[in-house]
Amino acid sequence: MNDDSRFDVVVIGSGPGGYVGAIRAAQLGLRTAIVEKDSTFGGTCLNVGCIPSKALLDSSHRFMEISQNAVNHGIVTEHVGLDLATMMGRKDKIVGTLCSGVGALLKANKVATFEGEGSVLSAGEVAVKQESGDTQVLTTDNIILATGSVPASLGDLAFDHELVVDSTDALCFETVPDKLIVVGGGAVGLELASVWSRLGAEVTVVELMDQLIPGCDSQVSRLLERVLSKQGIKILLESSVTQCDQNRDIATVTVECRKNGKIELIADKVLVAVGRRPFTLGLGLEDVGIATDPKSGFIPVDERFMTNVGRIYAIGDVITGPMLAHKAQAEGIAVAEIIAGKSGQVNYNTIPAIVYTEPEVAVVGKTQEQLEQENTEYKSGIFHFKHNGRALAAGSTEGFVKILADKNTDRVLGVHMIGPWVSDLIAEAVTVMEFGGSAEDIALTVHSHPTLSEVVMEAAMDSDNRSIHSVPKKGLIQETEDRIQETE
Numbered sequence: 001m002n003d004d005s006r007f008d009v010v011v012i013g014s015g016p017g018g019y020v021g022a023i024r025a026a027q028l029g030l031r032t033a034i035v036e037k038d039s040t041f042g043g044t045c046l047n048v049g050c051i052p053s054k055a056l057l058d059s060s061h062r063f064m065e066i067s068q069n070a071v072n073h074g075i076v077t078e079h080v081g082l083d084l085a086t087m088m089g090r091k092d093k094i095v096g097t098l099c100s101g102v103g104a105l106l107k108a109n110k111v112a113t114f115e116g117e118g119s120v121l122s123a124g125e126v127a128v129k130q131e132s133g134d135t136q137v138l139t140t141d142n143i144i145l146a147t148g149s150v151p152a153s154l155g156d157l158a159f160d161h162e163l164v165v166d167s168t169d170a171l172c173f174e175t176v177p178d179k180l181i182v183v184g185g186g187a188v189g190l191e192l193a194s195v196w197s198r199l200g201a202e203v204t205v206v207e208l209m210d211q212l213i214p215g216c217d218s219q220v221s222r223l224l225e226r227v228l229s230k231q232g233i234k235i236l237l238e239s240s241v242t243q244c245d246q247n248r249d250i251a252t253v254t255v256e257c258r259k260n261g262k263i264e265l266i267a268d269k270v271l272v273a274v275g276r277r278p279f280t281l282g283l284g285l286e287d288v289g290i291a292t293d294p295k296s297g298f299i300p301v302d303e304r305f306m307t308n309v310g311r312i313y314a315i316g317d318v319i320t321g322p323m324l325a326h327k328a329q330a331e332g333i334a335v336a337e338i339i340a341g342k343s344g345q346v347n348y349n350t351i352p353a354i355v356y357t358e359p360e361v362a363v364v365g366k367t368q369e370q371l372e373q374e375n376t377e378y379k380s381g382i383f384h385f386k387h388n389g390r391a392l393a394a395g396s397t398e399g400f401v402k403i404l405a406d407k408n409t410d411r412v413l414g415v416h417m418i419g420p421w422v423s424d425l426i427a428e429a430v431t432v433m434e435f436g437g438s439a440e441d442i443a444l445t446v447h448s449h450p451t452l453s454e455v456v457m458e459a460a461m462d463s464d465n466r467s468i469h470s471v472p473k474k475g476l477i478q479e480t481e482d483r484i485q486e487t488e
């Protein structure tokens with residue numbers, strides 16, 4: 001920790017927004033400090049979000065592969081057991097490595113670090129309240145608020161962190177629940193539902209809207225629903241929890257379903273995963289006149305990420321936009337560049353979003369539904385993984401890539417993927433869209449064979465009705481419908 005207390009920039013919060021912003025500011029020659037109230041750097045993403053969830057998804061995927069699918073490859077296993085403590089230990093080790101890696105990066109870039117709760121005293125002063133009760137005041141020309149978000153709770157389902165839990169709790173269960181109810185069919189809910197279902201829990205997902213991952217391409221969403229159901233996860237759409245009675249270790253949850261009326265479910269864990277809310281508690285915003293949105297709690301900012309008080313900026317989950325680590329990082333870089341007098345900016349039209357289920361979902365840009373609403377003339381191309389050699393070789397054939405392009409200019413407007421490793425495949429679509437590229441650009445780019453990336457190329461070819469490796473009898477859109485129906 002650093003004694004010096006005079007800075008060009010003080011960042012409050014060391015999540016992906018805050019630490020990336022601090023490093024970029026330091027790279028640009030600004031004397032930079034970062035304040036973090038937790039004992040580790042990295043925020044939600046590294047400690048209780050992206051990284052631990054992916055570690056458990058990977059471990060549980062291997063468990064499922066070995067126990068259920070190895071036999072298809074001619075690999076015979078006698079007995080596959082689960083050592084949950086080791087699985088959790090592996091996850092914690094990965095988290096520890098990455099968090100201390102952030103500390104090392106901050107140090108290497110000469111960012112001064114302060115442990116304690118930061119609050120804004122004025123446009124040029126940040127107080128850091130340490131655990132000991134001592135307070136240090138840092139003076140600065142610019143303040144970046146990057147205090148992130150925390151899990152949102154749901155009316156009657158107050159967290160007790162034993163029976164009714166949040167995502168942080170669900171990353172640390174000591175035993176596999178017998179019956180887990182997941183309230184919320186978004187990315188976090190579905191990823192944790194997958195982890196515990198693969199490890200043996202009986203999982204029911206309750207989603208208020210008429211599809212999983214609300215806002216997602218409806219064909220992608222429907223295929224995912226069918227595949228997850230096939231994997232054993234029970235999914236209740238257009239359903240809401242109306243009551244939760246707790247008796248010792250068991251919850252009796254009443255669910256109102258549009259299709260089936262009122263049903264009662266029993267669970268030993270109820271995970272509430274209905275989203276996150278911006279976190280500004282203790283920041284002292286009212287004292288310096290920074291308004292938060294009364295409904296959502298977000299801090300309003302202008303296009304330069306500046307709040308209504310000059311030289312106080314906000315980025316990441318604490319402002320509007322998708323609550324994603326890479327969005328927070330992009331904003332961290334942009335705001336540092338703006339403060340340094342450069343032209344930092346974020347292209348919100350090309351921020352991808354991923355759900356790390358099996359198959360994965362990865363999307364960027366406009367959906368078909370949005371284009372129709374906007375009356376934009378578009379064409380679409382689809383290609384299925386079942387026609388791809390690498391996917392067949394890997395035994396991961398579920399899913400497709402859909403490319404939407406402007407009917408007149410061929411410019412790519414949106415790409416929607418469900419399938420193996422689409423979390424990586426989406427990068428090509430993002431790059432093409434960032435460059436204002438066309439479907440033809442993708443179609444005419446040589447893709448290695450055999451790779452999953454050929455599915456992206458063939459989807460682009462299909463948007464011009466010249467896909468080589470499928471013989472659609474009724475057209476690929478209809479084939480997609482048929483495939484979704486088959487996956488029951």
Ligand SMILES: Cc1cc2nc3c(=O)[nH]c(=O)nc-3n(C[C@H](O)[C@H](O)[C@H](O)COP(=O)(O)OP(=O)(O)OC[C@H]3O[C@@H](n4cnc5c(N)ncnc54)[C@H](O)[C@@H]3O)c2cc1C
Binds near residue numbers: 036324
């Ligand atoms: C289970 C789960 C899985 C996720 N998976 C993904 C994923 O795969 N991909 C993805 O892109 N996103 C994912 N996310 C979302 C991602 O974690 C967040 O969008 C991202 O962490 C936001 O970054 P941030 O910097 O804005 O805030 P945060 O990461 O929330 O960091 C804020 C930091 O500020 C600190 N802080 C708050 N107040 C103060 C204060 N007064 N003083 C000092 N410090 C303070 C906090 O302790 C925290 O360290 C996931 C989230 C969860 C919960």
